[in-house]
Amino acid sequence: MSEEVPSFRIQGFETKEEQSRAARIYLGGRGISQPNTPWLTAEFVNPLFLRSACLSLKREGLKHFPKGLVGTKQVFSFYTRSIARNLGVGRDGSDELIIPTNQALAAIAAEMATHRRDFVPHMDAIRIIGEKFHAFPTPPGITWLDALQRSGLFRLDPNPRGWDADPFAIPDDIVRFSFQRLQDHLMASGLLASVNDPKEALISGLLQFVHDGESIHGEWAGLTDALSVQLPEKFNQELLDLLPGDINEWADDLAVGNAFIESLRWRSNESFTERTLEIFNAFLKAEDEHFDIVIQVSASAGHPWNARTLHKKLIDRSMANRDAYWTVLVNGLPLGEGDTASRLIKWSALEQSDYTDPEVQHLCAITLTWFLTSSNRELRDKSTKALTSLMTRNPSLYSKLSQSFYGVDDLYVLERLHTAAYGACCIRNDEGILRNFADVAYKAVFNREDVPASILLRDAALGIIELAHARGYLPTTVDIQQARPPYTSKVIRLAVTEEAVEKATKRAGDSEIQDSCAQWGGDFGCYEIRPRVSSFVNVSLSTAEPLTPTERYEIFEKEVIDHCPLRVELLGLMRSFAPNHFRDLALRRQGKASADYSEHFRDCEELLLMRLSAKEKSRYRKEYRPRFNERDERPSPLPHIDVAAAQLWTAKRAYALGWTKKIVPP
Incomplete structure (x- = not known):
């Protein structure tokens, strides 16, 4: 049967980015602006929290979250207040039920903390919550627990121990908070309300149950996260400093170390001290x-x-x-x-x-x-x-x-x-x-x-x-x-010598910059300096732009050659007799030998020079004759920056900015 029926596995939103994107799409679908921060708190990616908060905003006629939702307490305060104003028991839009709602939440959390468990029996929860709403008539047909449960604050679960105690009895359901972080923080708040000395409480008092002296009990990892936030907020002391024993050993404990790091994201701004920074720098140095x-x-x-x-x-x-x-x-x-x-x-x-x-x-x-x-x-x-x-x-x-x-x-x-x-x-x-x-x-x-x-x-x-x-x-x-x-x-003077760079290298205590910038095959010199510098002309913008060789040839022809048809004819013959590698290549491909016209070229050149004045001959040799040289013997089209000099200058400049082996190890 299992082989014939297709099965599908739904992964859901696994990564933080998937969860955040889903939350943003949900907010957008409801027409609600996102909170004023690049990062959503953990609560905003909880579907139940998000739905409840959005419904509350809708009932209030709002399209955006209030500013200043910084820290877990403020987020939870906004959440519980929004729900208390919209419990659906005839008092929606008023603040009358905010206080009893918060008191009921705190009382349930205190009951959990007192009995060291993460639930409260159903009947006990009805009684505890009813006591906090005693000043208000019970909603028709339901209890106050039902009202809070329908609004998303609590959930009913089967009692995990009920059948073990009496297999013939019908076990009573248990009540838990709908999402764990709210429960953990309310439990932590309830526990800390009666603590005056947190160090003593963690060593042998009210909070000792969360650890065994060497590690955090796994079932109280969430409570540990909450304590890492609330201890600094209430006492300006870090959990790492308060746990018994060596702080370094506790820092290596995954639950405690992660709790400290996570607390930095969500604790109140006022709870950061110089000690907080000192501990964080130690973590940062390690990882x-x-x-x-x-x-x-x-x-x-x-x-x-x-x-x-x-x-x-x-x-x-x-x-x-x-x-x-x-x-x-x-x-x-x-x-x-x-x-x-x-x-x-x-x-x-x-x-x-x-x-x-x-x-x-x-x-x-x-x-x-x-x-x-x-x-x-x-x-x-x-x-x-x-x-x-x-x-x-x-x-x-x-x-x-x-x-x-x-x-x-x-x-x-x-x-x-x-x-x-x-x-x-x-x-x-x-x-x-x-x-x-x-x-x-x-x-x-x-x-x-x-x-x-x-x-x-x-x-x-x-x-x-x-x-x-x-x-x-x-x-x-x-x-x-x-x-x-x-x-x-x-003006930059590219006059740095190799000796100057060597001295800078010795002072820095390392040759990595020199090797990369100025040595043969250095990556930075080959792939960064050379391509960027080689196209620059070494001519000041305040001077006239230099002529290119082609421009000089054209000026010479216009001023010396073009006015005399015989000169034009002779120069044309010289160009046809001059070495031409492309012509020779074409002939070789046709199986023909290239002809040697060098003697014809010299004859035409002598005839041309005979018809030039002394001044024109000088100009010819200086301005035009290089045109007929081999390609590697022709003058550079324009004077360019000396790339090697630029590489030395860059290396010297980098050392001058202060990089040393001590500051930035290789």
């Missing part, structure tokens, strides 16, 4: 994967570790020290679907709305701008596009970011920041954004003595100004001539 916590909390308004704090830590560091601390970690960020950096970029680029908090947009923009230090081109490109999207939605960000990053010593950051702004101008292209952005670009890049020496930066900033000028929106504060080249930047 780089914890770095995504820094990215997540960076977008949290009011958080002590958010992007404003991050900016203060990074902006005053030199590029080398900042790269060692920040960029190395950023370069290692995974960019797969659902990864933290990708989530921040996607939210910033695609999920803005009229209800999005401008402060959260600003925090995300700061973090995205610091992503631009990365040498990971995919991360840099996607961050640039996300910044463009944020600036399009919130144009005030360009001015704020330009001021904040004005003094940063990393052109990677500045050129992409202004490129993102240029993109926003091209997308919106209206007076409001063009006037504002042109003024910001001019002040940040051109209204200064030292215009930053970056072609991309100058081009992006000038593009904003030129676009505003073309549309007639250029503000009077902008001097467009000063914004246009040439600029007064200090």
